[in-house]
Amino acid sequence: MTGFEQYFIELADTHPKWNFVYFYQEVERSRIITGIYYTIGLSILTVFFSVVVGLVGAWMQGSKSKLARLTVQGFIQFFRNTPPFVQLLFFYFALGQFTPTHSPDGWLEVPIISNFGWAVISLSLFAGSYNVEIFRSGIEAVPVSTREAAESLGYNRFQSFTKIILPLCFRICLPSLNNNLINLVKTTTQAFGIAVPELLYQCISVYNDYSTSMNAVMLLMFIVFFLIVGLIAWSSSALERKLKIPGYGV
């Protein structure tokens, strides 16, 4: 036992309200580490898929067919005006019934999409609906003459979208995109509602195991989430500065 662990054991003895159980107990420590691992994994996956959803939606919004545009508009309005938490519950409990099941050991029937999978799907769609609007505003900011120039050079719609409009649009809408993605990382905690073992869930489990560890667990949650979100906010603003179009914007 190291002096570090010894210190917190003694602290728990002398100050029963400050029981930093996750610093000296293997089980609780592994809980916290799994929680951080899951939070980061969930964040990375949802950020990636929400950007994909946003790109596809923005591309569909510029399409000629009215049906496609209406579908995207309905999708955006639905996901923007309903609570993400209820979306999670609806996806996991209500739509989860209809997914096929497989059985790994011949006895259990496990749905193909786990609660983690549903959390990724529903949160990506939620943030994706915001991303569609963000990308659309970026696309609108690209001058029409640039688009026409691409057309005159023989680019088709897909090529001009991926090779000309997107690189420009991405740099224009990066600030609002970052804002939304930070918001998304904060929303991943709501996966607690469908028992995804991310940091909040694990912290509450630790608290349920040791009720004396309440203050310590709450402090840990506060600091870790502040650090994760702060790190993302800092790195994204650094990226913004790096990719800034010279002479564009403030």
Add this chain to the structure above:
Amino acid sequence: MKNNFSILYTYNKKLYHTVDSTRFSFWLVNSGYKWCIAFLFLTILYPVNAMASNYTYTMAFQAFLKWVPLLVKSGFVLNVIISFFAMMIGTALGVILGLAQVSQYKIVRIFASSVTQLFRNIPWLVLLFIIMLTFPFEIETDDKIYKIPDWTKAVFGFSLPIMANISEIVRGAIKSVPLGQWEAAESLAFSRQKTFWQIILPQCYKRMIPPWMNWYAILSMATPLVSLLGVEEIITLSRQAMEAENNNPELLIPFYSFALLIFFAYCYPIAKFTIALEKRYAVKL
């Protein structure tokens, strides 16, 4: 002589009958083998019957309709109340914090902006858990115990992130007024205070209203989170209602779709109105 003392009544077997758990097994043992076979048959039939239960979506929907008034009246209304009070408190605190962010004194500015950043960067759910679990559920004074209803703690938990975001809105609105106006006011011999209250702030109200409404919509969409902490709002009541209807999986679709729809019906008009206001108040360049 007649009186009403119950102790004088004669023993009534029906009145004082108690449930004896052993009675059924005694009876079963003493009854003939025919009954035993009949019960054995029934126990075999039960799972077969349960598996072949034909609980359809129409039945689920009818069961759901029965619960709608409760879900709306005591569920959704509580959501609205929580969001309303949280918005009031959050706005009041946020305006003060936002004004502090543009203060003349550096210490006040640093303090206000660090509080703002702290509460903006924390997930709402984490903050809610911290507030709901660490704050007392009752306050004891010398002669009385005051119970604190859990939804008031939820209001407090929501008002903190709202405070931080409103503070950013106020700061942004004040910063969006061109610096030239400050200088013009100064040249007209306005004091800093007068410039602020009579020239800068009146221009800010219009710019603050659309984002303020946007945050109200976000807040009201966040209120179902408190169901994780046991506040009896629409999602908690939906779960309880589904339990009361024997937890049939068919119930999930109507109940959760209703929750989605009612929030949509509440937030969509706000969003539309916000966009309309934004267009009307847009600064014409």
